[in-house]
Structures are given as structure tokens and as C-alpha cells.
Amino acid sequence: MISRTTRLLYILSILALSGFIAYRHYEEKVWLRYATLLHQDMLKYRNILIRNNENLENSVEKKSNEFSCAKTRSVFDKAKQINSLTEKTLQSIEDLLEAGKTNPSKHSAFAYQNLLVDDEEKAVFRQKIGIFRDSLTLLIDSDSTLSKQISEACIANEDLLNSARTDQKVMYLLGLELRLLTLVHQALTRLEEEITVHDPIPDRILPAISLNTQCIKAGKPFSGDLFGIPYSSQHDSTLRFFVNNQEMPNEGGIGKVKLPAKGKSQQLELSIHTKHPFEDSYQRIVETMLYEESCKN
Amino acid sequence: MQKLIRNIFGGHRLYIMLILLLSSCILYQEYYNQKPKLKEVLSQDLQAVGTVFHIHYKRLHEEIMQSFENYPSQYSEHYCNRLLHLDQQSDSLRQWVTNGLAGKHKPYFPALKEAYNNQLDLAKIYCEKESEVLKSFSAFNPDISPPQKFSDSLFLTHLQLATMINQLVSANYFAQRVLGTDSNCWGPFDIYPAFNYLNFRKDNRIQFDIILGFYGPYLDDHSINYHLFLNNQEFPIKNGIAPFHYQFDTPGIHPLQVRWQYNHPETDSVTVFEKIYYVKVDPS
Numbered sequence A: 001m002i003s004r005t006t007r008l009l010y011i012l013s014i015l016a017l018s019g020f021i022a023y024r025h026y027e028e029k030v031w032l033r034y035a036t037l038l039h040q041d042m043l044k045y046r047n048i049l050i051r052n053n054e055n056l057e058n059s060v061e062k063k064s065n066e067f068s069c070a071k072t073r074s075v076f077d078k079a080k081q082i083n084s085l086t087e088k089t090l091q092s093i094e095d096l097l098e099a100g101k102t103n104p105s106k107h108s109a110f111a112y113q114n115l116l117v118d119d120e121e122k123a124v125f126r127q128k129i130g131i132f133r134d135s136l137t138l139l140i141d142s143d144s145t146l147s148k149q150i151s152e153a154c155i156a157n158e159d160l161l162n163s164a165r166t167d168q169k170v171m172y173l174l175g176l177e178l179r180l181l182t183l184v185h186q187a188l189t190r191l192e193e194e195i196t197v198h199d200p201i202p203d204r205i206l207p208a209i210s211l212n213t214q215c216i217k218a219g220k221p222f223s224g225d226l227f228g229i230p231y232s233s234q235h236d237s238t239l240r241f242f243v244n245n246q247e248m249p250n251e252g253g254i255g256k257v258k259l260p261a262k263g264k265s266q267q268l269e270l271s272i273h274t275k276h277p278f279e280d281s282y283q284r285i286v287e288t289m290l291y292e293e294s295c296k297n
Numbered sequence B: 001m002q003k004l005i006r007n008i009f010g011g012h013r014l015y016i017m018l019i020l021l022l023s024s025c026i027l028y029q030e031y032y033n034q035k036p037k038l039k040e041v042l043s044q045d046l047q048a049v050g051t052v053f054h055i056h057y058k059r060l061h062e063e064i065m066q067s068f069e070n071y072p073s074q075y076s077e078h079y080c081n082r083l084l085h086l087d088q089q090s091d092s093l094r095q096w097v098t099n100g101l102a103g104k105h106k107p108y109f110p111a112l113k114e115a116y117n118n119q120l121d122l123a124k125i126y127c128e129k130e131s132e133v134l135k136s137f138s139a140f141n142p143d144i145s146p147p148q149k150f151s152d153s154l155f156l157t158h159l160q161l162a163t164m165i166n167q168l169v170s171a172n173y174f175a176q177r178v179l180g181t182d183s184n185c186w187g188p189f190d191i192y193p194a195f196n197y198l199n200f201r202k203d204n205r206i207q208f209d210i211i212l213g214f215y216g217p218y219l220d221d222h223s224i225n226y227h228l229f230l231n232n233q234e235f236p237i238k239n240g241i242a243p244f245h246y247q248f249d250t251p252g253i254h255p256l257q258v259r260w261q262y263n264h265p266e267t268d269s270v271t272v273f274e275k276i277y278y279v280k281v282d283p284s
Helices: A004-066 A070-099 A119-139 A144-153 A166-194 A233-237 B002-010 B013-032 B035-070 B074-101 B109-126 B147-151 B153-179
Strands: A204-211 A222-231 A239-243 A246-248 A254-260 A265-275 A282-292 B200-202 B205-213 B227-230 B233-235 B242-246 B252-263 B270-281
Touching: A004 A070, A004 A166, A004 B013, A004 B035, A004 B153, A070 A119, A070 A166, A119 A144, A119 A166, A144 A166, A166 B035, A204 B252, A204 B270, A222 B205, A222 B227, A239 A254, A239 B205, A246 A254, A265 B205, B035 B074, B035 B153, B074 B109, B074 B153, B109 B153, B227 B242, B233 B242
Parallel strands: none
Antiparallel strands: A204 A222, A222 B242, A239 A246, A239 A265, A254 B205, A265 A282, B200 B205, B227 B233, B227 B252, B252 B270
């Protein structure tokens, strides 16, 4: 027989252990409820990031078309490759998840079974992440900080990979996808910045006038239009103005034209040369206009 | 038999067996449960997402404010004020969460939820019920929020993201309104050489200006209420242009002083651009 005190101690220990198990069970229920909702939100975050990355690629394409040259074309190629590589990697994770889904229409971290169970499957997963890491770091070779972040993010978390809980593996894979997408986002943003040309903002207005008639007579009313043309005063270093191939002075973004008049009518070829932002060349905008004496008698 | 039963129930064996059973159950659960590690990893993943959203938001914010500085119209001011108000509201909400993450205090759920609902309502009103802000995220779902969970860094990061997304969606909406559909809208504009109209001659010399004109989003969509004058006489503007009728009574070279003027609505300041053209008036 055991003493009363010893029995009391035993009972207390059993109660404490049972209490601990009950508390853990309650905590688990709370977590499961939360994990279901978090899983849904993470899918939404993933979609936002995928859309943002597609937008970034489109933006890079637009910019590369605007100033087509070797540099912008190469940046666009990289952006395309990065998105295609990401798409492939996400697809392989998606395939993995789909294979382990118990109910194809169900969207929850708990709708899976037998995910990443055997060692071969895990090895393939590690290999795919490794290919993603190597290819992406190769594409963004100029950015060592980002390369390091990518390398760190692509090291599979073995504890979670070997976890007996499928729902935890699903959440881990979804989190990994988010992490990869944010790194891709950073890589695409840097590429976009490389070919971003900050256009001078139109900060001034040139008050302008046009007349409906070329002949104005004293005492006779005439009509026309008044308007303002926005332009940028920051254009002075990037623009050159020409009239009939003769360069005109540039004063704060305005080409000041002063020419001797030759006869009653003359053809003028006006051109503005804008500096190409990535190459040592100029693009020309040309327009011809007919200068005529204001009133023909 | 009786002795055996007495030994089991009366002796140490049953208690030890029970304790061992419960302990092994706990050990089994704790060993296979990677939840703390998962939470840590997910928290970092969500923080990375939050950083991307925050950078995006900051960029939109700067573009909107910059546009207002460049084109101080009532229209852009309206959306800038909304952006700043929502910023204040979100800042106080985020402060709660940041303090919780830093372990300064445990955020109090009802207050946090109220602050979030206020932010959500404000965002809905400010976005004129047209944007995705109506699609709320589940971080503030009461089903998942027993008060003791509020010191959990994963949960707090999740909350931060929910508030950030509402702000981001709202800023995107304002940017569309103020800057046009393309949030990276400053370039390229439709570039055109604007020199056709300035065809005047003085002292037997052709004299005019060439500029590279921009499409100005606020000037061309007439949201800025500016004025146009010819020789100090104002002419009403229709579709951005002020048609005028004018007369000179004597022949000769006469000046045409064109003035573009914008009276800032909130201040007494006036922005003026002037240019004098000359026109030759023939005898009648």
C-alpha cells in the first residue's frame, strides 16, 4: 500500500499532465481554425504578387519598346525569363500539392494527404528549388544582396519538410511560394528601375495664341484662340532645336528661333532632337511648316 | 487474484503506468508538432510580403503627392487629403500591432478590431465603393481571435498585412483617379512639337519659339480652373481654349500679351505665365 501523500502526488501529476494535453488540444483547435483562414489569405496574397510581377514584366516591355536598344531588350529578356522560371517552379509546387489533394475542389490546408512522404519525392522537390535558385541568381548576377537572399530562401527547411503533419507542410510550401514571389518582385523591380527614364515633368506653361486669319486690318475685328502649352524647363540639356538644319539656342527648354525673312512665303523644317537615354544618339521629331507674310495684298 | 488487483490499484504500478502513458502522449505530440517552427517561418514569409506591399504603397503615395505639388488642383488635393487621412488612421492601427510585435504590450483585440473597422469603413467611403477594398481579408475574423493569441507574431504580422492591403488598394484607387490608369504615369506623354501657332514676324525677321509640348493630365482634362487673358482682357475658356475677338484701330506692329493665370484655391497665391507676341496690322 502507498501512503496518502504519495497517492495525492500521483493524482496531481496525472491531472497536470492531462490538463497540459487538454490545453494543447484546445490550442490546436484554435490553430486549425486560424490556419484555414490564413491559408485562404495566403492564396490571395500569392495571386496579388503574381499579378504584380506580371504587371512589372509588362511595364519593362513597354519601357523597352519605348527606347528600343540592346540594353532595354536584354533587360526585357531577363524579366521574361524570370517570370517564366517562376511560373514553372510554382507549377511544380502546384502539381505536388494537387497530387496530394484528397478533394480537388476543396481549398484548405487540410484537404491533403501523403504529401512529400518518401525521400525520392523530397529529393525532387529540393532539386527543383535548387534549379530555381541557380537560374534566378544567374539572371540577376549584378545584385549580390538579392542573390544571397534568394540562396537563403531556397534552402529547404528540413524540420518542416519532414514534419508528420501534412497541413503544416502545405502551409510551409505556400509560405515558400510567397517568399519566392517577393524575391522575384524585387528582382523585377530592380530590372524595371534599370530602364526607367524619369521624364522631365511639365512644370511650366507657354501662353500661346493662334489667329483665324492671316490678314489683320486696322479697325477690323479679328479672332483666334488663346491657350497654354505645358512644357518642361528641365529639358534644356536633353533637347536640341533645329530650323532648316540650323541649330537654334535652347533657353530653359525653349528653342528660340530668329531667322531673316526671305520673301512673302517660305518653307521651314523644324526638328527637335531628343537624347536617347541609354545610347549616345538622338531621336528626331520633324515637322515642316509654311511661313507666310501675315497679309497678302 | 485479489492480491494482484490490490497491488495494481493500491500500489505504485497503475500511477506510474498512467504517468508514463500521458508523458509519452505529450512527447509524441510535441516531437511531431512543428507548429512553432512553422509559425516562425510563416511570420517571416508574411513580413517579406508586407515589405513588398509597403514599398509599393510608398511609391504610389509619393507619386500622388508629387502630382499635387506639380499640379495643385482642387481635384488632386481632394484625393491627397483622403490619402493623408487614411494614412493617419492606418498609422495608429499599425502602431498597436507594431507595439504588440515588439512585446511592448499585448494589443487589446476589441480596440484593434474597432480601429480596423474604422479604417475599412473610411477606405470604402473614400474609394467610392468601387474598389477591391470591399473584399476584406480574414485576419480580423472573430472566429479566429481568442484574446490570448494576440501576442503571436504570425498573427500580428497577418493583421499588419490586412491593414496594409486596404491602404494599398485605396492608394491605387487614388492614383488611378489622380494620375490616370497607369500608376507609373509620368512618362511617356504624347509628345508633340508645338510651334505651328506661333507664327509672327518682327523687324523683317521670323521670330518664334519651339517647345516640346507634353500632354499635361490636369491641364488637358480641364480640371484646373485657370484663366487666359489677351492684353489684360480675360476671355472665357471652353474645352481648354479661350476663343477671342479683338481689334486694333491703328496700323503698325502691335503687341499681343497672352497671360495664363491660375489662382490657387486654398491660398492667395497666383501662378502666372506671360508672353508677348507681335502682330503686323495693315491699314484698312
